[in-house]
Amino acid sequence: NIVIFDVAGTGMTASAFVAGLKERGILSNPVSETAVRFVTHYDVSREGCEAALGASAEVAQSALAAR
Numbered sequence: 001n002i003v004i005f006d007v008a009g010t011g012m013t014a015s016a017f018v019a020g021l022k023e024r025g026i027l028s029n030p031v032s033e034t035a036v037r038f039v040t041h042y043d044v045s046r047e048g049c050e051a052a053l054g055a056s057a058e059v060a061q062s063a064l065a066a067r
Contacts, residue, residue, distance in 0.1 A: 001040045005056075008034040010063040020059035026052050 007017045014030030021028050021036075031037045038052060 003038040003040075004031060004035055005038075006034050007036055007060070010060045011067055012059075012063045017059055017063075020062070021052075021055050024055040024058065026055045028052075 007014055010017065012020075014032060014034055014036050017036055018028050018030050029037045040049065
């Protein structure tokens with residue numbers, strides 16, 4: 001129920017990536033300068049996981065487009 005992923009390829013820090021997710025209603029935590037952690041709970045549905053994935057893609061795409 002824990003996912004940790006690296007965002008270095010986006011050119012963003014983990015803190016900035018987490019801030020972008022929060023703007024989209026997704027809570028996560030930076031665990032290093034470039035790593036982000038998601039933790040699910042028993043009440044998180046498949047749709048919730050898909051929403052987190054979609055928001056992550058949006059944040060990454062916006063960062064890459066801004067380069």
